[in-house]
Amino acid sequence: MESPCRARFGDSERPESMSKPPNINDLSPAPTSQLTPYEFHELQTFEEAIERGLKHFAAVGYALREIRDKRLYRAAYTNFEDYIEARWQMHVSQAKQFIVAAEVEEEVTLKTATNGSQNPAAESETPIPNERVARALASAAPKGERAGVWQEAVKTAPVVHGKKKVTAAHVKETASKARTQERQSGKMLDKVGRAITHDHVAVAFNASGDFSSLMHELSALKGRFKSLMEGPAGHYATRHRQEWDAGISNLHSIVRFSAPYAVCPYCGGERNCDSCKRSGWMPEEIYKAVPRDIRGEQ
């Protein structure tokens, strides 16, 4: 099978002189005539085929995830990266995007199935149309909030040719509006500005002041030793200045990286995942190591 241009030339490898493939819109003349009934029927048939194809992103993502997690590639390849590149002429980051998109689709579908009775409106049944929109949803909202953002996006999407048209841009805008509303509603927020919706997470964040005060105490301790060094009996203390500073700095880091920082972006505070050690929240150090796609930050 001929590999597509994108697979042969990564964006970084594409020679400067090589222009991008022409946009189809640039080639087609401005609409000047009506379609004949036959042409209209043809257009519909082709567009349905495209829609069906685009919808398969979730199936592709699930399949890739299973192959990766069960290491089904292992008879012929040493790792998932090699398998993806050799077997599918795809970069592993693209495979991961498919997997993220499939997981988003899964989350939205499961949530709407559970809430089905509460949301009988048609928007709860509108599927995510393609991978691009699914990825936009992944990066615009954290796990646990995506189904809500999706339903709101469908509800407020413009209708084009009798169908709701939910674009990636509209999904991002919807998520950003939801966040602004949360901020204005005076709800309790974590350090990255996300609403805390679970009581056990709120209890942890209520205790975060204790971590801050311990950090202040440590800074004060640092200062007290400095006074000793500069005082009349500072002769030997001065020789330990560096150790003391390093020790305090270590303790400071321990406290800082133990304090509640963000609601767990994997379980949304549900406490049912290992990423947050089933606490529903994460300290700063662990949160910052979570891939951007999953953190759901703008």
Ligand SMILES: [Zn+2]
């Ligand atoms: Zn979690």
